[in-house]
Amino acid sequence: xxxxxxxxxxxxxxxxxxxxxxxxxxxxxxxxxxxxxxxxxxxxxxxxxxxxxxxxxxxxxxxxxxxxxxxxxxxxxxxxxxxxxxxxxxxxxxxxxxxxxxxxxxxxxxxxxxxxxxxxxxxxxxxxxxxxxxxxxxxxxxxxxxxxxxxxxxxxxxxxxxxxxxxxxxxxxxxxxxxxxxxxxxxxxxxxxxxxxxxxxxxxxxxxxxxxxxxxxxxxxxxxxxxxxxxxxxxxxxxxxxxxxxxxxxxxxxxxxxxxxxxxxxxxxxxxxxxxxxxxxxxxxxxxxxxxxxxxxxxxxxxxxxxxxxxxxxxxxxxxxxxxxxxxxxxxxxxxxxxxxxxxxxxxxxxxxxxxxxxxxxxxxxxxxxxxxxxxxxxxxxxxxxxxxxxxxxxxxxxxxxxxxxxxxxxxxxxxxxxxxxxxxxxxxxxxxxxxxxxxxxxxxxxxxxxxxxxxxxxxxxxxxxxxxxxxxxxxxxxxxxxxxxxxxxxxxxxxxxxxxxxxxxxxxxxxxxxxxxxxxxxxxxxxxxxxxxxxxxxxxxxxxxxxxxxxxxxxxxxxxxxxxxxxxxxxxxxxxxxxxxxxxxxxxxxxxxxxxxxxxxxxxxxxxxxxxxxxxxxxxxxxxxxxxxxxxxxxxxxxxxxxxxxxxxxxxxxxxxxxxxxxxxxxxxxxxxxxxxxxxxxxxxx
Amino acid sequence: xxxxxxxxxxxxxxxxxxxxxxxxxxxxxxxxxxxxxxxxxxxxxxxxxxxxxxxxxxxxxxxxxxxxxxxxxxxxxxxxxxxxxxxxxxxxxxxxxxxxxxxxxxxxxxxxxxxxxxxxxxxxxxxxxxxxxxxxxxxxxxxxxxxxxxxxxxxxxxxxxxxxxxxxxxxxxxxxxxxxxxxxxxxxxxxxxxxxxxxxxxxxxxxxxxxxxxxxxxxxxxxxxxxxxxxxxxxxxxxxxxxxxxxxxxxxxxxxxxxxxxxxxxxxxxxxxxxxxxxxxxxxxxxxxxxxxxxxxxxxxxx
Numbered sequence: 001x002x003x004x005x006x007x008x009x010x011x012x013x014x015x016x017x018x019x020x021x022x023x024x025x026x027x028x029x030x031x032x033x034x035x036x037x038x039x040x041x042x043x044x045x046x047x048x049x050x051x052x053x054x055x056x057x058x059x060x061x062x063x064x065x066x067x068x069x070x071x072x073x074x075x076x077x078x079x080x081x082x083x084x085x086x087x088x089x090x091x092x093x094x095x096x097x098x099x100x101x102x103x104x105x106x107x108x109x110x111x112x113x114x115x116x117x118x119x120x121x122x123x124x125x126x127x128x129x130x131x132x133x134x135x136x137x138x139x140x141x142x143x144x145x146x147x148x149x150x151x152x153x154x155x156x157x158x159x160x161x162x163x164x165x166x167x168x169x170x171x172x173x174x175x176x177x178x179x180x181x182x183x184x185x186x187x188x189x190x191x192x193x194x195x196x197x198x199x200x201x202x203x204x205x206x207x208x209x210x211x212x213x214x215x216x217x218x219x220x221x222x223x224x225x226x227x228x229x230x231x232x233x234x235x236x237x238x239x240x241x242x243x244x245x246x247x248x249x250x251x252x253x254x255x256x257x258x259x260x261x262x263x264x265x266x267x268x269x270x271x272x273x274x275x276x277x278x279x280x281x282x283x284x285x286x287x288x289x290x291x292x293x294x295x296x297x298x299x300x301x302x303x304x305x306x307x308x309x310x311x312x313x314x315x316x317x318x319x320x321x322x323x324x325x326x327x328x329x330x331x332x333x334x335x336x337x338x339x340x341x342x343x344x345x346x347x348x349x350x351x352x353x354x355x356x357x358x359x360x361x362x363x364x365x366x367x368x369x370x371x372x373x374x375x376x377x378x379x380x381x382x383x384x385x386x387x388x389x390x391x392x393x394x395x396x397x398x399x400x401x402x403x404x405x406x407x408x409x410x411x412x413x414x415x416x417x418x419x420x421x422x423x424x425x426x427x428x429x430x431x432x433x434x435x436x437x438x439x440x441x442x443x444x445x446x447x448x449x450x451x452x453x454x455x456x457x458x459x460x461x462x463x464x465x466x467x468x469x470x471x472x473x474x475x476x477x478x479x480x481x482x483x484x485x486x487x488x489x490x491x492x493x494x495x496x497x498x499x500x501x502x503x504x505x506x507x508x509x510x511x512x513x514x515x516x517x518x519x520x521x522x523x524x525x526x527x528x529x530x531x532x533x534x535x536x537x538x539x540x541x542x543x544x545x546x547x548x549x550x551x552x553x554x555x556x557x558x559x560x561x562x563x564x565x566x567x568x569x570x571x572x573x574x575x576x577x578x579x580x581x582x583x584x585x586x587x588x589x590x591x592x593x594x595x596x597x598x599x600x601x602x603x604x605x606x607x608x609x610x611x612x613x614x615x616x617x618x619x620x621x622x623x624x625x626x627x628x629x630x631x632x633x634x635x636x637x638x639x640x641x642x643x644x645x646x647x648x649x650x651x652x653x654x655x656x657x658x659x660x661x662x663x664x665x666x667x668x669x670x671x672x673x674x675x676x677x678x679x680x681x682x683x684x685x686x687x
Numbered sequence: 688x689x690x691x692x693x694x695x696x697x698x699x700x701x702x703x704x705x706x707x708x709x710x711x712x713x714x715x716x717x718x719x720x721x722x723x724x725x726x727x728x729x730x731x732x733x734x735x736x737x738x739x740x741x742x743x744x745x746x747x748x749x750x751x752x753x754x755x756x757x758x759x760x761x762x763x764x765x766x767x768x769x770x771x772x773x774x775x776x777x778x779x780x781x782x783x784x785x786x787x788x789x790x791x792x793x794x795x796x797x798x799x800x801x802x803x804x805x806x807x808x809x810x811x812x813x814x815x816x817x818x819x820x821x822x823x824x825x826x827x828x829x830x831x832x833x834x835x836x837x838x839x840x841x842x843x844x845x846x847x848x849x850x851x852x853x854x855x856x857x858x859x860x861x862x863x864x865x866x867x868x869x870x871x872x873x874x875x876x877x878x879x880x881x882x883x884x885x886x887x888x889x890x891x892x893x894x895x896x897x898x899x900x901x902x903x904x905x906x907x908x909x910x911x912x913x914x915x916x917x918x919x920x921x922x923x924x925x926x927x928x929x930x931x932x933x934x935x936x937x938x939x940x941x942x943x944x945x946x947x948x949x950x951x952x953x954x955x956x957x958x959x960x961x962x963x964x965x966x967x968x969x970x971x972x973x974x975x976x977x978x979x980x981x982x983x984x985x986x987x988x989x990x
Contacts, residue, residue: 545691582692596949599698599927599971606696666839667797668752669700669823669875669913669952670971687749 043107055101062094159190169193260298263305265353265375267382267457272296274456274475275359293362294479300355308354308377345434349378350442361482366391369486373457374447379427382457383447386410388486403489403496403553410450411551412574413481418551419448424461452478484620488577491622499525499557504630510617512679513627515660520566520633520640524558528569538586538594539569547571547582559633562655564589566636570625577621581628583608589640599670604635607675607687635675638662638684642673660684693717697990699969702953703754703761705774708960710741711967712761712777713975714751715990719743720763722777723988725963728977738988742777746770755792757806762792769794769804793848795822795836801846813851817844823875823888824914835879841872843886845897857886857900864905865890876924880917883936885924887912892924894936904938914954923981925951925968933981947987948972 065087072084159165166176173192178185244251261272279294357373367390374383386406403409411418420440431439439449454461455474498505502522506514533554534543542548553572558565565588573579585601586594595602608628615631617623640656642665661683662674674684701714704725711723721740728737747765755762761772769792791812792804801815801822820839827834833854834846845855859865860872871889878885884895892912893902910927921941922934927950930943951970957963966978967988974987 541695545695547691547695580692599950602696602698602949602971609692610696664797664821666873667821668750670698670950671839671873671875 040107043104046104048108051101051104058094058097062091065091157194159194165190165193257298260302263302264298264355265377267459268355268357268373268375270458271373271456272298272357278475278479294359296357296359298355299358302355304354342435346436349430349434350446351377352446353377361479363483363487367486367490369482373453376446379422379424379430381422381424381449382453382459383449384453385447390490403493407444408574409489410448410485413450413485414452415575417451419450422449423451423454488622492625495626505626506630507617507623510623510627513614513677514630514634515677515682518630518633518637520559520561520636522557522629522633523560526556528554528556530554533569536569538596539584541596542571542582542584557629559636561636561640564640568632577616577624580609580612581625583628583632600639600673603672603675604639607635608632634677638673638675694973694990697973698952698971699975700750700752700952701754702955702967702969703756704955704957704959706756706758706959708957708963712754713969714746714754714763716750718745718747718749718751718765720746720751721990725965728988729963729979738986740990764794793825793827793834795825797821801834801836815846815851817853818842823873824877826877826879828879830881835877835884837874837877837886839873841874843874843877855900859886859890862902864902865893867891870911875911875913876915878915878917885915885922887915887924904936906934906938906940908932908940913952916954916956918956923954925954931968942982944983946976946984947974
């Protein structure tokens with residue numbers, strides 16, 4: 001740099017900075033000089049510290065001089081005096097020194113800067129090189145790692161293990177001598193072996209496929225052949241129907257029935273099976289006819305039943321679609337009122353299964369009891385409805401209206417089984433949800449849920465599930481009870497029509513219970529309602545003893561002889577004749593007396609009410625009621641005739657002359673009359 | 688249900704207290720005798736169960752019309768035989784029939800006669816004949832050793848027990864004050880208290896003075912009385928009608944206490960035991976009313 005400065009003069013001149021006019025002048029003088037003034041070289045020789053000290057001194061001198069000038073000026077010296085000029089010259093010199101120092105400082109600065117710049121440049125270049133190298137290193141590292149990670153496809157192939165390979169592969173492929181040492185070769189060999197195996201197996205597969213096709217074709221042929229047989233068989237079946245009927249072996253019918261029976265709900269199925277079994281076992285009235293004592297058949301809509309039992313998977317897709325549809329619809333439609341919704345829920349809860357069972361029970365006299373069994377699905381109970389068809393026309397007994405009423409015909413078949421409430425305890429909770437208070441409201445529509453019906457269907461509500469054993473054990477008993485009930489009701493029906501005509505029908509076998517001549521006669525036989533009955537004064541003791549229920553049948557019988565009139569209020573339990581009818585008496589003769597006020601009437605009551613063994617007559621005891629009424633008449637006779645024994649104050653003939661033979665007319669502290677009739681001697685005695 | 692039917696038609700005909708006074712035996716028309724424990728029924732923590740019999744057995748075929756307690760035995764009479772039961776065994780709820788000892792038993796029967804039986808040997812000692820119809824009631828006058836008997840024929844006969852001969856015969860229905868022809872003439876209750884005698888039945892209940900053999904007061908009770916007793920200065924009687932009548936010697940009816948049975952056959956007073964001093968009545972019902980205070984019914988025992 002310095003050599004360059006030496007060569008060029010002009011840059012030195014240009015470096016001249018703005019200064020005082022005096023310095024410019026000095027400069028112009030120096031230009032003409034050929035001597036090179038190299039300040040830079042001078043710069044290197046000078047010590048910056050010294051320059052700094054010089055600067056400080058110069059400043060101090062300047063300050064001093066300025067102060068002197070000031071003094072002079074304030075002392076009143078003239079401008080342009082010698083001392084002032086002297087001082088002024090010295091100031092100028094100092095100024096020049098300062099300028100030089102300034103220049104030197106600038107030059108030093110520049111030099112420093114240049115040096116720094118150079119160094120920086122060098123550093124930058126190196127840095128750049130470093131970066132390049134680093135980048136390259138990284139790149140190489142990446143490449144290496146990529147190479148290391150490379151998985152060849154061959155590793156995905158599952159090869160047999162090495163031991164197996166060496167065992168199985170033939171020598172030319174395995175080449176153990178080579179492959180045992182070299183892993184690469186081993187892998188190659190294994191791959192070879194794999195390839196060969198696969199080729200072989202593919203061959204085999206193709207062959208098996210071809211074979212399968214052939215067999216398939218053969219099966220198809222045989223199937224076609226079989227299906228061609230089907231219409232032929234149908235024809236044969238059709239043709240055989242008349243033959244079946246002739247031989248009374250209704251296979252076809254039974255098959256059809258069995259087919260439909262598959263769709264029955266379990267309790268109805270159990271009931272059907274048991275009823276059919278029972279019917280077959282003990283029912284046939286005549287070998288050559290189809291008339292069985294008990295026959296069962298299924299009625300109802302089979303398709304609906306099939307729809308019910310369809311598995312839910314099929315309808316799941318439909319459901320999701322229909323849900324979406326419904327949502328749309330709901331926003332458009334007005335929502336049904338709460339009442340209607342509740343009604344719908346109730347209807348849903350009380351829904352019956354579409355199939356129902358019809359069981360016909362024949363009795364010996366030809367009348368038939370039809371029982372229709374229904375299954376309520378959501379409540380899991382069975383209900384029954386009844387119908388009676390008789391061979392003879394049942395006419396005219398007004399009081400017998402209730403006897404064969406289908407609502408109450410099967411009441412209390414077993415004690416206290418009224419069939420008004422559902423026997424399934426879980427139904428209580430279900431009813432609460434939809435607001436049904438009692439099941440009794442729906443009974444007339446849906447049928448009676450008697451406990452014996454549940455048992456016949458194998459439903460027992462202390463444990464779960466339909467049990468066949470339960471049904472079987474109850475079947476016989478229940479069927480017998482049903483038959484007995486029907487017969488009893490029919491017998492009563494006939495008897496009532498007689499009673500209404502004031503005739504007490506006494507069968508031949510029971511004649512011995514009564515004397516030949518009975519004067520008192522039945523004049524009226526009517527039916528009463530529960531309300532009317534409980535209002536009677538003389539039956540309160542029966543009410544209090546809890547011996548009557550709303551489900552019982554109530555009647556009023558009037559027996560008369562002369563001026564005496566005996567009213568008898570009769571309570572007949574639905575389970576007649578298992579339970580004796582109960583008589584309560586009230587006598588209107590010379591005043592009114594009842595069993596409560598008079599001991600003899602009470603004795604008459606017990607004579608009529610208590611002696612079942614005597615009064616029921618031949619089995620099955622259907623004569624019970626009529627015998628009781630007849631006995632009542634006999635007792636009234638005895639009562640009236642022996643009453644007249646009293647020495648009446650009033651004179652005159654006795655109204656009821658004594659005709660009955662009695663050993664003695666009074667006995668015991670209460671002086672009871674002899675009501676017991678002894679056969680064949682024909683006299684009356686005390687019990 | 689048959690049980691309630693039976694209960695509905697049951698009548699209690701006789702009662703007797705045990706010698707210790709803690710038990711009551713009652714006989715009904717089915718021939719059953721039931722023994723009730725009074726101490727259990729009267730105790731403060733008595734329950735429904737303590738009003739049931741502790742023992743109930745069938746003693747006879749026919750109704751048990753009469754029960755009588757001696758010091759050790761309960762005698763029951765039915766339709767033909769007399770049985771004796773040991774109280775000690777009955778209390779232990781065992782029934783054993785056995786013979787008795789001491790004294791003689793006077794039995795009035797349906798054969799119109801009175802039999803006297805020696806209880807030690809069981810042999811009938813003598814027969815008193817005189818009635819023309821069956822005998823309803825008997826009682827014994829201790830002081831004079833006389834037997835009084837009343838029967839269906841309407842006569843009250845007085846017999847001397849030592850000589851077994853009839854002493855008097857009173858035909859009550861012939862006396863106009865007492866007679867009630869609309870009912871009849873039979874005498875169904877007799878009671879005596881030294882000089883006084885009560886009798887009633889068809890005729891009204893009347894109090895007789897035995898020395899003079901005449902009725903001193905007649906009680907205006909409707910219905911026929913079946914049993915009457917003297918108690919302190921009162922006369923208590925039961926019969927037709929659902930009440931116990933308390934009467935005074937003067938002839939007035941002091942009170943009529945209502946009871947459950949519609950008519951009553953028997954009345955018994957437990958005087959042997961001061962703790963259990965009760966009156967019990969039974970009749971045309973399966974329930975026996977117990978009176979602790981004789982003015983009202985306390986509770987009922989039930990068969």
